[in-house]
Amino acid sequence: MKKSNPKKKKLDFDAVPQVEKMRHTASHVLAQAVLKFYPDTKLGIGPAIDNGFYYDFEFKDPISEEDLEKIEKEMKRIIKADLPMKQEFVSREEAFAYFKEKGQPYKAELLEDIPDEQVSFYVTGDNEFRDMCRGPHVESTGKIGAIKLQSIAGAYWRGDEKKPMLSRIYGLAFETQEELDKHLEMLEEAKKRDHRKLGPQLELFMFSDLVGPALPILLPKGAIIRRELERYIIAKKEHYGHKFVNTPHIGKSDLYIKSKHWQKYDAMMPPLNIDGVEYTLKPMNCPHHFEIYRNSAKSYRDLPLRIAENATVYRYEKSGETNGLLRVRALTQDDSHWFVRYDQIEAEIERALQLMKEIYEDMGLSNYKAEISIRDLENTDKYIGDPKVWENAEKTLEAVATKFGIENKVVEGEAAFYGPKIDLRAVDSLNREWQLMTIQLDFNQPDNFDLVYTDKDGTEKKVAVLHIAILGSIERFLGILIEHYAGAFPLWLSPVQVRILPIAEAHHDYANQLLATMLEDGIRVEVDNRNETLQYRIRESEMDKTPYLLIVGDKEINTQTVSVRARGSKAIGLMQTDEFIRNILKEIKDKAVK
């Protein structure tokens, strides 16, 4: 999508939070510390970011992560010295001369883009360091709280891959040591939950170098979760009036030429040649679904028509951009295309958000935010379609989000040329945000594919299309769920719901009876009667996060009961077998999150 450049707004210094000023000042301190050890270093830029700051440098000789320690130490010294941060203004000429003298070409380049006659600099201490910067900063370095240098990585100068790559040093900065420690703990916890580590450990998925990078393989347990998710989403969407279809994984290149993806979409897989005709792996389902729409003449009575498919699509993601299950080259979308009359748009947006809301709640992701992408209102010519329709759709998106109590922000100029959209970000158990669902309005593809219906008055009219994916990519969603639940899935999604552990051989028969009963009830249950100690088997089941263990021995046989142990060392105790079964069937049905 072509993004319009947000207009440069005048920075309101008073509105900048203290913590952000502090982080920004920390980046200056970083630059000062770096120059102490590496005086020949050329400086890029150093802004505040979430949780900290960074600064871009061009080192004469590359430095490594080990060097960060001494730099951090020097930063702490500067902070402790509590050097004042003073703003001063110099003329452009003076500034250019200064950068020339100091050998700072990147700074000079930045200056070229600044129109001001008087250029703002910040001076640290007794001219120990000065940097061109509009600020704002805290009054002195001593106001910086707790910092920690994190990592060093390459970053293109001004984010342009054609420009030289600088070394970016990342740091964390918080107002207090406690906050910093808390954040480090969170990072540690996130590392433990990393789906790339947990997934293979729990035998949910794998990758094979030979099958190919970024092509996820779901193992039996992961396949169960995917199946449950799909079953659920199909049932839910059918309830919301979708028709499910199945379309092939490839299509003629002509199809994508017609949809104009071929010309614009750079994630297309290379074409295949079949019988002298060019085909490609489908990177999205839309054109296939459009052809389904065109299969028969449509009346205004047929609309809205909601076509859905859980379909695997293939995209060429550049090698450095793939990431675990989050960014892959083969992904299964829970895709839907709603073909609606223009007068139905508002109602259908509300319906889609209602559906989304129910689904997210069942997934245990009831905390989410919305971002609404609308036109650049000062430049509305580049958008296709009736401005009135746009305006209504934009307003509806916002109104419905607000009505549903979803925290939302409207981003001007972010909409695609063919329609506004709303993105939802779920907030997970570690307070991280994940972009999941999108409702994208599309006023353009109906033109490309001539998607029309006959209205009441006998005239032919264009439909509007809503592209709706709720889980997004099921693989990606699985990855997010793994991290959200730290591998301990709610019962309805757990690959193994109950594991029965007979204490000794004498109890195997009883265990197998229980197994048979529960299998009848459709419970995913196993018996672990391996020749291992009970403790050993409990440990293994705890490690694979099985929700319920049933321990059975003489006591249980005599009373026809089970000893229930819930995940996480929680002993529930003796329970009548049928009572246990009733309880967990209810828990499965309720999709309870424990």
Next chain:
RNA sequence: GCUGGAGUAGCUCAGUUGGUCAGAGCUACGGUUUUGUAAACCGUGGGUCGAGAGUCCGAAUCUCUCCUCCAGCUCCA
């Protein structure tokens, strides 16, 4: 794709300056044991040290190319 880092058994890791450095624990397999709420005991396997080429009398260790993964950048109509 770019910059940097990493790749030793299924897993987690050890392996000083190239010379018994191919190891440990877990796993797997065989046996003993028949267990009451997070690791019983004994034994046996298992690796072209990511792949290929090169330097050397000799390479897990040095060089080059490639592959894969990780961090970040860029990208994500």
